[in-house]
Amino acid sequence: MEGINKDILNKDIEFHGVMGLVFIGEDIIVYRRDNKTKRFPLAVDILGGGREGNESPFETFKREVFEEVALNILEDYVVYAKRYQSIVDAKKSMFFIVVKSDKLRKEDIVFGNEGLEYIIMSPKDFILLPDGVSVQQKRTEEYLNFK
Secondary structure: OOOEOHHHHOOOOOEEEEEEEEEEOOEEEEEEOOOOOOOOOOOEEEEEEEOOOOOOHHHHHHHHHHHHHOOOOOHHHEEEEEEEEOOOOOOOEEEEEEEOOOOOOHHHOOOOOOOOEEEEEOHHHHHHOOOEOHHHHHHHHHHHHHO
């Protein structure tokens, strides 16, 4: 399918992590980072994180989404995936994944212990936030322009 990098299912790829958009209807889930983190303290960010063990990019994103907001995403929900150079480790890749499903509902969200709060907002509003993580805002905008 156009717009989906099939490497998201490959466990043999060297990559650092995965970030992405989880849609609830027409809006996305973002969260405010806490001030304990070295990278982007108190900024508004999208869901995702670093690889653990021999996970594929999709498995990393699935785990991170569950840890952060207790939603269980499936491969069938992926509508877009792109590989980028990691901003954390220039020798590795990172992935940006977008998932959509009518089975993902706001009332099923249980916010984990990473960050201060979760927020549901439109992707366009996220792009315009003055305190958003700029690299993720750019990738979100690129996805919106792709559609």
